[in-house]
């Protein structure tokens with residue numbers, strides 16, 4: 308019955324969660340399991356397998372290594388997912404993706420140092436759809452590779468245009484998020500980056516690729532390789548959501564990383580929660596000690612901005628300064644932010 312299946316699933320998950328060594332690399336595996344139980348002998352094997360698949364999708368969607376038991380309502384969710392996939396393919400063809408930009412400020416002066424590009428799906432009927440609503444389907448289907456490339460080219464082109472319109476001693480940087488799926492195919496990604504830089508004329512030093520801590524550490528040895536190739540190109544690397552995954556500091560030392568992004572969850576508790584405050588301090592001093600920039604994300608209050616400044620955190624972004632903006636809104640903001648805010 309269900310409890311037997313769950314016990315087995317638990318056992319498999321726990322056994323596979325231990326790190327193991329593959330060709331002298333340390334590797335971690337997350338397990339997702341979908342469980343469907345045969346209820347009547349009229350049930351066809353294909354139905355049972357489909358149900359297990361639906362439950363598997365549910366388990367994966369929860370984002371944790373876990374199992375899920377099939378329940379008939381899940382079919383509805385699976386159907387929605389299928390629609391979403393078809394919709395996404397159409398959206399790429401129809402050019403419905405837009406890039407929004409959130410400024411990253413030099414906290415000591417208030418100067419706009421650069422921008423983070425954040426993708427939006429401008430759905431003709433449903434309005435703008437945030438990435439969280441479609442990124443996991445885009446990842447699973449591989450469509451993220453095309454979407455990621457659209458964002459990359461658009462963002463590089465925009466950065467180049469802004470740099471030409473507002474020449475500065477320290478040119479504005481453009482930060483682009485990279486997904487796990489893109490990182491799995493470094494050849495494709497490197498080629499896309501090289502092409503985007505050539506096409507737009509943006510200098511490699513103005514582009515920063517943002518990779519989450521868990522992606523980076525998932526297969527650290529692979530990451531050392533891939534990041535090395537970006538370093539050779541002259542492109543910067545920032546580690547997103549730093550502090551939320553687990554970090555192998557020995558690896559961190561070997562990665563050619565330029566910036567650590569202090570996760571919003573810690574910035575939230577800054578000045579209120581002693582643990583969060585200690586973590587932010589630790590990440591900022593770790594970054595400094597390793598010759599990296601510290602970037603705080605999700606700054607929403609004056610208090611947070613001031614504390615971060617006092618701690619010596621170099622860059623910050625968040626609703627306190629500005630929400631992500633359309634290209635036009637961002638263009639209007641640039642001259643103003645060059646003048647004040649500090």
Ligand code: C2E
Nearest residue numbers: 425426437438458484485486605606607624625626627631
């Ligand atoms: P992220 O890279 O950590 O981006 C920060 C998210 O926090 C963004 O959400 C941003 O709008 C939001 N944010 C910024 N400041 C504040 C604040 O002060 N308060 C609060 N509550 N939120 C703030 P968004 O745009 O919905 O993106 C969510 C995630 O989706 C991103 O997290 C990133 O991991 C992913 N993403 C976004 N665009 C892309 C993309 O083009 N490619 C890939 N692969 N992933 C993307």
Ligand code: MG
Nearest residue numbers: 423484517547
């Ligand atoms: Mg990011």
Ligand code: MG
Nearest residue numbers: 547548568604
């Ligand atoms: Mg983040």
